[in-house]
Amino acid sequence: MTEGLSGCVFCRIVAGEAPAEIVHETDRIIAFRDRNPRAPVHVLVAPKDHVDSAAEIGPEHGDMLAELFVVAAHVARAERVAESGWRMVTNTGPGAGQSVFHLHFHLMGGRSMGWPPG
Numbered sequence: 195m196t197e198g199l200s201g202c203v204f205c206r207i208v209a210g211e212a213p214a215e216i217v218h219e220t221d222r223i224i225a226f227r228d229r230n231p232r233a234p235v236h237v238l239v240a241p242k243d244h245v246d247s248a249a250e251i252g253p254e255h256g257d258m259l260a261e262l263f264v265v266a267a268h269v270a271r272a273e274r275v276a277e278s279g280w281r282m283v284t285n286t287g288p289g290a291g292q293s294v295f296h297l298h299f300h301l302m303g304g305r306s307m308g309w310p311p312g
């Protein structure tokens with residue numbers, strides 16, 4: 195299901211070809227606001243290089259994932275949810291609700307969170 199640059203909306207955001215409100219980026223990671231926020235803070239944190247989903251993660255992605263979580267914690271602090279608490283979730287596969295097949299983590303905060311997620 196790997197899509198090229200032209201077919202993947204998150205690859206287009208990374209390339210600057212589609213609009214997004216980017217809140218933070220590094221050489222490898224981009225964080226931008228979800229266009230349909232489900233919480234007061236709802237930021238998507240993704241690798242710039244295309245990976246379809248968590249199901250495709252391998253040992254070669256270790257450094258990238260560490261950086262992604264460092265970026266997430268930075269964004270949580272910048273968005274002022276570090277103390278109140280925040281959640282990171284990645285939907286993997288259509289049955290789990292994945293609709294964009296470029297690996298991304300939903301960073302959500304600013305309201306109380308139910309468990310388990312629906």
Ligand code: AMP
Binds near residue numbers: 214230238291293
């Ligand atoms: P998922 O359904 O887990 O794959 O999450 C995809 C998320 O991407 C959804 O929450 C969408 O609202 C969000 N989304 C889709 N397209 C865009 C876009 N162009 N800019 C920002 N967020 C987007």
